[in-house]
Amino acid sequence: MKILGIETSCDDTSVAIYDEKLGLVFHSTLNQNKVHAPFHGIVPELAARSHLEKLILLVKKVVLKFSIDMKLGVHSGVLNAIAYTTGPGLVGSLLVGATIACSLSFSLGIPCILVNHLEGHLLSFMLNNTKDTFPFLVLLVSGAHTQLIDAQRLGKYSILGDTLDDSVGNIFDYIARLLGLGYPGGKKLSNLAKHGWSGKYFFPRPMTKYPNLNFSFSGLKTHVKNVILSSSGSCQEKANIAKAFEEAVVDTLVIKCELALRKTNLRNILVCGGVSSNSLLRKKLKFLTRSYNGRFIVSKKKFCTDNAAMIAYVGFLRYKLGLYFEDTLISVHPNLLINDMI
Numbered sequence: 255m256k257i258l259g260i261e262t263s264c265d266d267t268s269v270a271i272y273d274e275k276l277g278l279v280f281h282s283t284l285n286q287n288k289v290h291a292p293f294h295g296i297v298p299e300l301a302a303r304s305h306l307e308k309l310i311l312l313v314k315k316v317v318l319k320f321s322i323d324m325k326l327g328v329h330s331g332v333l334n335a336i337a338y339t340t341g342p343g344l345v346g347s348l349l350v351g352a353t354i355a356c357s358l359s360f361s362l363g364i365p366c367i368l369v370n371h372l373e374g375h376l377l378s379f380m381l382n383n384t385k386d387t388f389p390f391l392v393l394l395v396s397g398a399h400t401q402l403i404d405a406q407r408l409g410k411y412s413i414l415g416d417t418l419d420d421s422v423g424n425i426f427d428y429i430a431r432l433l434g435l436g437y438p439g440g441k442k443l444s445n446l447a448k449h450g451w452s453g454k455y456f457f458p459r460p461m462t463k464y465p466n467l468n469f470s471f472s473g474l475k476t477h478v479k480n481v482i483l484s485s486s487g488s489c490q491e492k493a494n495i496a497k498a499f500e501e502a503v504v505d506t507l508v509i510k511c512e513l514a515l516r517k518t519n520l521r522n523i524l525v526c527g528g529v530s531s532n533s534l535l536r537k538k539l540k541f542l543t544r545s546y547n548g549r550f551i552v553s554k555k556k557f558c559t560d561n562a563a564m565i566a567y568v569g570f571l572r573y574k575l576g577l578y579f580e581d582t583l584i585s586v587h588p589n590l591l592i593n594d595m596i
């Protein structure tokens with residue numbers, strides 16, 4: 255059984271094929287960094303147009319590579335279904351993926367499977383061949399989300415805590431931009447932090463004194479912004495600020511994860527989303543999990559940011575459970591939550 259996955263929720267255009275026996279047999283992603291870099295952030299209209307261009311290229315590549323017969327109503331038998339990201343994300347970007355996925359599904363006479371992008375991030379660790387390790391605490395840290403989730407079993411997720419304002423990925427990008435690192439800046443900021451001197455700056459760990467599982471990063475953002483504006487601007491100063499900023503954010507996330515472990519009696523921690531490729535965060539969460547005799551679960555770095563491999567994989571799980579529509583259905587949900595039914 256083979257499932258084609260299509261991901262276009264934000265600014266990465268990605269296509270993958272997951273095979274029940276062989277695993278991931280095709281995966282290709284094209285980013286739009288050059289399109290958005292001049293604007294220091296994602297421009298939704300440009301993202302949608304760029305998806306349209308790039309997705310058609312990627313689909314052509316798949317059709318050629320797997321000799322898929324595109325004649326109307328003739329299913330060559332190569333693919334069993336097409337999974338696409340239904341949400342959350344930018345409406346224009348989602349619509350491009352949904353429309354092309356549904357056109358293919360109609361043409362090939364195979365079903366469409368709607369996939370929640372967040373469940374994709376959450377289950378992406380399974381692409382490492384690590385199977386069922388439920389229950390676990392999930393720290394979802396990405397460009398648009400900062401959440402703590404209790405994952406009891408496949409499809410049963412409860413949100414324990416959320417950000418009240420900015421997401422972690424968002425403030426990494428914002429501070430990176432102020433430090434002159436360009437967009438997207440999370441990884442570049444983390445690389446710069448490696449050259450910083452410890453103890454030169456110390457930034458607050460927001461909301462860690464409160465006994466709830468919510469986050470708030472807007473105050474830290476303003477605080478660090480003011481420090482940057484009043485600093486000398488030398489390379490070393492920038493590295494020192496990057497280091498103190500990264501430490502403040504990671505410590506905040508780790509403190510809240512520990513509180514969540516104590517509140518829920520969970521032991522295993524899974525971290526996912528783009529920011530989960532941050533090395534300091536991985537190191538500190540691994541240490542925390544060990545001290546609770548739990549397992550630390552994280553996907554390979556290439557599957558942390560947006561990719562269609564995770565969409566094809568969740569599509570495969572949903573196909574096996576019969577969670578799909580026989581009719582072609584263009585359906586997008588920009589504000590979908592992890593625990594919403596689709």
Ligand SMILES: Nc1ncnc2c1ncn2[C@@H]1O[C@H](COP(=O)(O)OP(=O)(O)OP(=O)(O)O)[C@@H](O)[C@H]1O
Pocket residue numbers: 263264342343371375395396397398399422423424426427438439440441444527528529530531532533558559560
């Ligand atoms: N090493 C790193 N350290 C910190 N942040 C990072 C690192 N690598 C990537 N990021 C951040 O990850 C974010 C992108 O993650 P992702 O692609 O999962 O987000 P998204 O898809 O936009 O959001 P969502 O999945 O919530 O809809 C960016 O903000 C980027 O700066």
Ligand SMILES: [Mg+2]
Pocket residue numbers: 371375396397527528559560
């Ligand atoms: Mg994402």
